[in-house]
Amino acid sequence: MKKSLLFSMLLGLVAVFMVSCGGSSNTNSNNSSSTEKTESTQSTTSTFNIVNLSGYDFYGIMMSPSSQEKWSDVLPNDEFPNGQQAVITISGNKDQAWDIRLFQNPDDLENDYIDFDEIDLTGRTTLSIVLNEDGELWWTLE
16 A cells, blocks of 8 residues: 555656646647748748840740749740840749740740759849840840
């Protein structure tokens, strides 16, 4: 009987200790960690200007973070004529490398496009589509 009384008292002390110290501390720790995880996975949106100075019309623009194959249509209209400017909104952090796909033929959107890879938009507000010295489509950043 002495043993069972001693065991019951010890068990009661352990329970009181866990409730007063350990229980609430672990709960707060778990909550802050899940909050941090949620905040780190939330998507942000960024905007920048794109200007078509190429001499060509385009019929769609898609973008994807360079580290993924997750293309998103970012052109507000279906057409992007030469001389036009558009405000582009992307989901994700602008401060990473991006791939841009420009569609050149409205009748063959699956095959007739050009990709620009690994464009770093960090601190940039405008991307211009131009022709380089060899007459090929290229881009510049401001």
